[in-house]
Amino acid sequence: MTEKPLNAETPVAHLQSWITSNAIFFKRNQEQIMATPVDLESWRLLIQGQVEKTIELSFADILAIPKIEVANTLECSGNGRSLLGEKASGNPWTIGGVGNAIWGGVRLGDVLKKAGITSAARHVGFEGLDNPLVASTVKFIRSIPLEKAMDSTILAYEMNGEPLPLEHGFPLRALALGWTGANCVKWLSKITILEQPATGYFMDKVYRVFQKGEDPASGQVVTTIPLKTIITSPENGATLARDTVMVRGAAYGGEADVAKVEVSVDDGKTWRPAEFTGPHERYAWRRWEYKWQVTTAGEYKILARATDDRQQVQPMSADWNVLGYGNNGIREHAVSVTIQ
């Protein structure tokens, strides 16, 4: 965890439920966040660029737009980075840079309709109210393709039944459903409709998948959350004095729908299906459980893998890249069982 800027994983002990409560939802920031929330009365959202008219919306204007509430699992682009076989640059996330919440807000398409977009529009750029670091003038500006913006992106002002907390972007954040956190700009203040993707440090140098010696800007932009599952209990490294072990976790696949989770306790030779144990909503993770009857005490590695509804299977290990994004490799979960 870092304090300035605020970066904190959710401890695995708090990743046991379908809903991740606001207080312990992971936080990932590039800059120090503002000390006090913005004043709702004076806050405005500017919409400019390739639009028929530049407009400014007040918070009351946002509330007057049709509302949508959606369950969406949000993951940091670098979640799982520290578990890669070879070290990669960036925050050393293990598995807790992910959480699931019910987000309330408006469809971005409904918002853009108010400004009217021109036929030249291809991308939607987002800028928030983050204060740039004193030593830096690099703003956190990100853009997403127009198609994603119109199809499945919301601007959220509620999180799990509460106003969006300050650390999560009060009063409004972008939420490209199923995409990583980097695509979901917080403290949103400005939307610019673009002909080309936005440029700058956070578009061209990071949040791209590239190899050593390659130009970052040539790498693919990190978008959808890859298909994977985490094991949330028992804890990695645990010693278990029982012969029945409830293995539990959460599986998610960004824009893909998780169809199956399997568990192996024999190094991947055989796989057994887990049961789903919670709600099933598009864009939200699915909680699962596997009842493991242990016949012989010993050291085991628990593996779990997810399959989506197009029969894509999570890989044993993810392709390495310089900045360690998209690690959806299967994590070996070592436990020691001492049957009573």
Add this chain to the structure above:
Amino acid sequence: MTEKPLNAETPVAHLQSWITSNAIFFKRNQEQIMATPVDLESWRLLIQGQVEKTIELSFADILAIPKIEVANTLECSGNGRSLLGEKASGNPWTIGGVGNAIWGGVRLGDVLKKAGITSAARHVGFEGLDNPLVASTVKFIRSIPLEKAMDSTILAYEMNGEPLPLEHGFPLRALALGWTGANCVKWLSKITILEQPATGYFMDKVYRVFQKGEDPASGQVVTTIPLKTIITSPENGATLARDTVMVRGAAYGGEADVAKVEVSVDDGKTWRPAEFTGPHERYAWRRWEYKWQVTTAGEYKILARATDDRQQVQPMSADWNVLGYGNNGIREHAVSVTIQ
């Protein structure tokens, strides 16, 4: 609101989301609640009565049982009581004695399997750790039929991703899905399998629907939450200086699935369909929204009604009963529109 025992509605301003956050979820208690949470290490759940063997389960035993997470709307049996045309006895609830949460726990059937129920078993009695009032020795004991217990009742230890809060029954409460709060005993400590329904004050004198002069014990027991909708915005009595009004609310029907919500602004002469705006999970309310284009300034009454998937329609007014239970009549929502 009363402090001792703690009874508090959720303010309508906090009833705007599909999830009702734990901090503001309504509270209804018969007795003062304990000052400090029970110690998890020493807590036990006793299962006795018509069982093959009397057992005591620890909290670790509960955690080792297959888990289920379910969205469930919980309503106080007396919610809406104060809105009845004729005064009824009891706490003067308006519309805020209801909320929706994701509950994590175990199926009651899985728990009872551990004790084994006899062929004489017909009802399941619940007793919690509430301290009886000093002046009273009347314990809050409730029972539900075995069929409901085995089919769709859980024992919950999590609420919206957090351990069940003290005020909501830490560490474990019964949750008869789709049934009113009275059927969902908190601080659960004892389950008794019965041949007949439990008896006593909270079974025979209250939580029954009866008329003046009738024996309470002859009235029907309050079970499923009746089909209804609440309007959560605009607020009742509001003055609105705009010609487009977003009418929003939540509709629920206990064990029934809400299929349609309609809104009328002409005293019920015509009804227009509302749009659903949030997740759709069995046992959970459905959020809805109706965009009302006002053409003439004036005084209006907004009405909303729910229809379930068996074409049952919420009544204009509910049948009165002495204790004011199950008020699912349509509430007239008066607003004044002063078009700008």
